[in-house]
Amino acid sequence: MKVAFLGDIVGRPGRNFVMEKIHELRVQHSLDFIVVNGENAAGGAGINSRIATALRNSGVDGITLGDHLWDERGFEREIDSLDWLCRPANLPESNPGLNSLLLEKGDLKLGVVTVLGRQFMRVHPSCPFETARQYAESLKSRGAQAILVEIHAEATSEKIALGWYLDGIASLVVGTHTHVPTADNRVLPRGTAYLTDAGMCGPYESVLGRDIQPVLGRFLDGMPRRFTVATGDVAIRGCVVDIDENNGISRSIDLVHLKQSVSPDGP
Numbered sequence: 001m002k003v004a005f006l007g008d009i010v011g012r013p014g015r016n017f018v019m020e021k022i023h024e025l026r027v028q029h030s031l032d033f034i035v036v037n038g039e040n041a042a043g044g045a046g047i048n049s050r051i052a053t054a055l056r057n058s059g060v061d062g063i064t065l066g067d068h069l070w071d072e073r074g075f076e077r078e079i080d081s082l083d084w085l086c087r088p089a090n091l092p093e094s095n096p097g098l099n100s101l102l103l104e105k106g107d108l109k110l111g112v113v114t115v116l117g118r119q120f121m122r123v124h125p126s127c128p129f130e131t132a133r134q135y136a137e138s139l140k141s142r143g144a145q146a147i148l149v150e151i152h153a154e155a156t157s158e159k160i161a162l163g164w165y166l167d168g169i170a171s172l173v174v175g176t177h178t179h180v181p182t183a184d185n186r187v188l189p190r191g192t193a194y195l196t197d198a199g200m201c202g203p204y205e206s207v208l209g210r211d212i213q214p215v216l217g218r219f220l221d222g223m224p225r226r227f228t229v230a231t232g233d234v235a236i237r238g239c240v241v242d243i244d245e246n247n248g249i250s251r252s253i254d255l256v257h258l259k260q261s262v263s264p265d266g267p
């Protein structure tokens with residue numbers, strides 16, 4: 001089973017480039033499933049039903065979310081109609097939406113669960129370790145041959161610790177939220193593919209996807225500014241994992257880095 005996971009989609013530049021390249025990516029890597037984090041897809045913060053559906057129609061199999069999940073007004077009334085999109089599992093039960101996905105394609109079944117970290121985050125969810133383990137086990141009992149666990153978190157230590165905790169249980173543990181891709185992709189001793197952060201699908205000539213000057217200005221003088229989505233150096237970042245569907249063990253994890261080509265005259 002070949003699975004691609006792509007990091008946080010940021011704004012229109014990110015989502016347009018993902019939708020443009022998704023078919024090419026699937027063919028190039030013979031992908032069975034493509035899962036993306038969409039928490040910043042709408043204007044850089046949140047997502048809505050229209051954007052989520054457009055991503056799905058372009059070829060995305062599953063969408064995950066993070067701490068920005070409720071930033072688009074009214075999404076709490078839309079989320080229950082989207083059965084290929086899940087919210088972080090360790091939020092209070094009163095939050096609407098699915099807390100895991102069981103994606104199916106032919107004979108293949110991929111379980112997907114996202115947990116929020118608790119270090120340096122503005123939300124305070126329940127234990128990501130216990131939640132991820134419980135959902136991994138319940139998805140396996142529902143027939144999932146492979147389990148993708150996403151840890152949406154700030155602290156590298158928390159993400160790495162979850163990787164070790166789930167080694168041999170999950171097929172992939174991959175981090176998101178920082179928007180900065182790491183290069184520590186490896187298969188852990190018991191067969192779990194691991195990557196601390198997938199990075200983002202969006203503009204890299206930026207500060208985490210936002211225009212440089214407003215963010216820099218805020219750091220310099222502390223005055224409030226609108227953080228607009230940047231447009232330059234758009235790239236898709238993520239990973240591709242090759243999983244043995246007979247035992248859920250990963251054979252390899254490779255980084256994905258697709259850059260938007262820019263004409264000599266400008267973007």
Ligand SMILES: [Fe+2]
Nearest residue numbers: 008039040177
């Ligand atoms: Fe994000």
Ligand SMILES: [Fe+2]
Nearest residue numbers: 066067068177
């Ligand atoms: Fe986030």
